[in-house]
Amino acid sequence: MLKNIKSIFSCFPHLDRLLAVIVFCVSFTVYLMTLAPAIYIEDAAEFSAAVPILGIAHPSGFPLYMLLGKLFTILVPFGEMAWRVNLFSAATTSFALVVFYYAVKSMLTIARVSRFSHEDCLSERKRASSAEENWSNPSKSVIISFICFVSSLTLGFSQMIWHEATYAEVYPLYILFAISFIWCLAKWRETKDLRFVYILVFLMGLSLANHLSIIVYFPGIAFFLLLFWSRKILEFKLIALSIFLFILPLSLYLYFPIRAAANPEFYFKLINSGGAVQTAESVQSFASASLNNSANITQNSLAYLANISSDIFDEFPLIVLIISAAGLFFLFFRDKKLWFGILIFLGLGSFGVVGGLTHGQPYNGIVWWFLRYFLPYLLIPMAILFAFGLSGIFDFLSRFKFSKSIMAIVMVIIMVIVSSIPIQSLAKFWKINNKSRYWMAYDYNTQILDSLPRNAVLIANNHDMNNDIELFSLAYLQIIDKYRTDVTVISDTPMTRRPEGLKLGIDYFSLSKFEQRLRLIDRSFKFYAESPPEAGGGRKIFTTFPADTLPNSPYKSLSNGIVYQLYEKDKIGPLRSRESEASRPDFQPVLPRNVGADDFPRDDLTRNLAAKILYHRALFEMENNQSEKAQQTFLRALEIDLPMSEYYGTYLKRRTMLTLPPQTPPRAK
Template identity: 25%
Template sequence: MKTVVYACAVTVIFFGIYLSGMAPNITSDDSGELSTVCATLGTAHPSGYPVYTLIGKNLVSFVPFGNFAYRANLISVISGVLTITLVFLILSALSNDFLFGWALIAAILGFAQHFWFMALVTKYYTLNSFFIMFLFYILTLNYKNPQNKYIILFFFALGLGFGNHYTLVLYFPAMFLFIFLSKNKNLFNFKNLVLFLSFFLLGLSVYAYIYVRAQQNPILGWEDPKTFERFWGIIARSRYGAFSIARGYSSHFNFEIIRDQFYFFVDTMLKSFGLFNVILFVFSMIAFFIKDKKLSLVFLTMFFIAGPGFLVSTRTKLDDSIKDLLERYIYLGFISVPLIIGAAVSSFKPLLTQKTQKFFLSVVLLVSISALFARNYPKTTHRQDLSYPDQARNILRTLPRNSILLSDRADEMEFTLAYLTKAIKLRPDITFIDCNASVSRSIYGDNYYKIWGNPRLQIREAYEKQIISNSNRPVYYATFEPNMINIPRYFEGIIFNTKKPMALQSFPWDEIYVFRQDSNMDFRTHSLLASNYQLLGKYFLETGDSSGAEKAFAGFEAYESGGSVSVEAYVAYMYFEKNMIDKALKEYLKIVNQGKASAEVYTNLGVAYEKMGKTDKAIENYNKAIEIKPEYIQAHQNLAVAYWQKNDWKKVAEQYEIVIKYDPSNLSAQRYLAAARQKIK
């Protein structure tokens, strides 16, 4: 009874804490897609996630408050809370002598930054962690009291778990080792093996939902899996590869990648749990292995294969976008951390029989999780996370009535637009078409689902030209790459019109658009806001509104890589291209004042000064460029031109001689060198 009371207390406390920080709407990544399939009973991207969808549909239908995305976010909260409760129950099953301590150790996972963060958004990761812990709870009960009924339940739950996420396979070694150590009777006789397989397939049969539902033409059905071939492509993850984390992410094994991924794992673990808990975990691993080698092997296998082992198996070189992607899977190793700490403590029976030692350990754990809570709460809350619905609404605000919208932005924006237009029926006058044919049915033919690269773009171009020419409705594009296909498109706010405006006239879209930000934005949300500010800045430049461009580009610099030099140089170039020399100069000087100017920056700064008629300042900056990069031909050529303007023919000749030294085939330099030498004579 005490165990039930503690379990209920853990559940209620963490549900309240998590709910207080849960995202109120769509967030980044697959949130819009998952919210839409939950609301409309659709099919998400491979592997389809039928268990998540069916649970989500029930929550969306029966929770009487909040928008659809809010209700879908409850899946993550509830799954995360139940995962923490199951950690407590597993430790209680190993030993019921320290229930308060097990609750505190379970809270280490609950307050870990990355697990907490993922429990507050529309994703299937905490549902996956729930299945993992539920499976290990069943196996723990079986370990303490071996009965084949537990193994039957295990295989059924395993099949259902695969209906949510395939990463369960990472726990196979630990799970089957746990079963082997439990020494069940008649485990491997033919009758039981058939029974286990039957219950596994029964759980796995949830995938039939995808095929059956596709025949009813749901609002959102990824790649329209109504044929067996496309259905199999979804569950086999054909687009990505069964064991790839995303399309295109794959490299080769080498020591540098393995080293970097190990450092990344350790660094992320420290950020998530804090130094004290990581040290406690390391000592627990060692102590647990010394005290109980067999059981410790189960939990250590669980940690190392699903944690560092998984990262190595991805074979990915680390950059900001890859780190952002991998951080979503980092929980796979982290969820075993409190199990190892708790199991290590439970293996030392004398420690649990002395009240003084239990009290001291409880105080230490209480202080530790209190510090973890205070440290991570501000870093995890999503309460103000509204960037994605804001930006999708900005697109819809720009569209005139009865428009056709073709969208080929990143998946997140297509997902969010699908949610707004198809799930909550915002702007029913608009026809939304996903150019990737992921969240809307292909208008490009059935073969389109299997075609990539230039052939796909050629198909797109042909079909979309027909739409534009045959429709009497206005046709717009939401895209970051207007030159990807050969269809003329013209800026209109943050989207593109296919009809050329009669006259370029600026409209204050910045006063209409909403750019709210969350204090805990991830890498992708930063990129989203930066990209929209970039598009808005380019729109204002096209329409000659320098003031609007300056404000928009300031937002671009703030969100794109934290205001990196390359971004400021890009903004300066955009100004320069539109002959806004004073603003270009301002951006280049900003880089110089930061002490981060490259030879290219000094050269461009010199060109800006030349445009302003300040030849001496131009020469000064060309020389600075050459100091940094003596072989930089462009700086030498520009310096020669500047000296030409001053009739300093000797220095002109010197610079062209240097150009020819580095580029002997430069005919232009040879011609001008000859002319300069003629002037010297």
């Protein structure tokens, strides 16, 4: 039977290439099936709006992502633009898994996992000869290729890696660079070929043009190079060429002044009292703050580290964690230097991530916002240790003196069992990561625009987690889809262009959030009231929040179920008076798809957005004397919402206002 297995695989001299292609195809198919069909939450809508027009996104700007994303949307000339940018994430992640396959293959080779090559008493030449003889064995080579295949899919179907592959974000490219670093280090140690050092240094510089937080990998890379020191590293030619290769890709940051001169429609321009602050300066400030805080390791940092590290148990099936722990044990006896290198690599980067990305802030129990930075840093080494664990298990089984036929049967059984591990992840995380019916952000923001009359003004200002989702989604609809471009969107963020002459004041950002919101409303209202008709005067103004819930607000709001039309208090009757009813915006809201279902992704931002939509709907129903229906909608929102969200408090305050009896203003004597 063993001969039959060998003969079968001898028909595939390029087995690694075949399995790598299968890794790409399988993972890409899964990602495609669970891909978001339109704009998603967080910064996804921003990238969907900025990439097609080569715009300028928020700091650090991500010039490499912008250029590669634009190229990808050209090469894929079909489908909704947001879907194409989402697809770029899927393709990038699948390619990263292919690189991971070859990285693991190289690391298993240099670790000499065979029982024939781990004796310390052997000379280097004998060990190399023994390892070469072992890896040339067809059956063992097949097992190693199989381990790489399973490990790659196990990593690809971990919850966070899969999640990032299904919508527009810079993190799939971030993950690709992280894995590429490991591949370069493994190939350099395996072959001692300095070309891999050159590739590594170039990729390090290039990765900074995608996301600056990748720098947390650099201390671990430096330690690895020192651990496996070579005199050739000190050669002047290598040092000079490495510096050049590192600096060269940083020239991609010239993207900012070039594109800023073109003044693209999507331009995240920071404003201060002195005027515009270019994105390049914002990048410098962002990088400086992160680097300064990376060394600021406190007790709070350890609390962050402990909390996030515990999330590793939600990323893989339990069997993967057990085998990974075994892999750490096996690796210690196979290659102590590599074992030590992996631990130090994890330690240096972990504290760098926590220190740099929390910016020295005390631990507040909220960690979702940088899980995508930190978890890949843990997940990739965990998947490598998983591969070493599998290789150790197969190596352990090979020590038993079974007949060749029995050994072949045992190996096949083990391979079948191991093959089920990525399938377990697939089943476990499918519902969590399936965004194929995710229309919530698209529907909600489309309805916002649909609910507005021609040439309306929309003041979008929220202090909850979904402020960016709202603004970026509206930008996508107006810039890319060219939908309702007659509507003017105003906010206090760098990405909306307020009309010339609408100033918020140099003390604006020193005000409380309620004072900021009231000033934004007040100055916008007065600006359009005082402007002549040809300059936009007399336009109807709406807000994404009820303005009458603000302290000392001189304004009233009437809901259309999605947004609120703005009125001056002395020019409209009480909320539930006939005068108020006659002024109500004429629009009948429809709940976005997925909001009423139980199968939408339950990440924090989606929960917050869904609850916010339902709170708006409940207030609209209360204004229309549908108290029982409003109560049901409110309970549904409360079930979904995060604890202590902003809109829960806003809802309660406005509900109290609506339940008060209408008050008639006193008559003048």
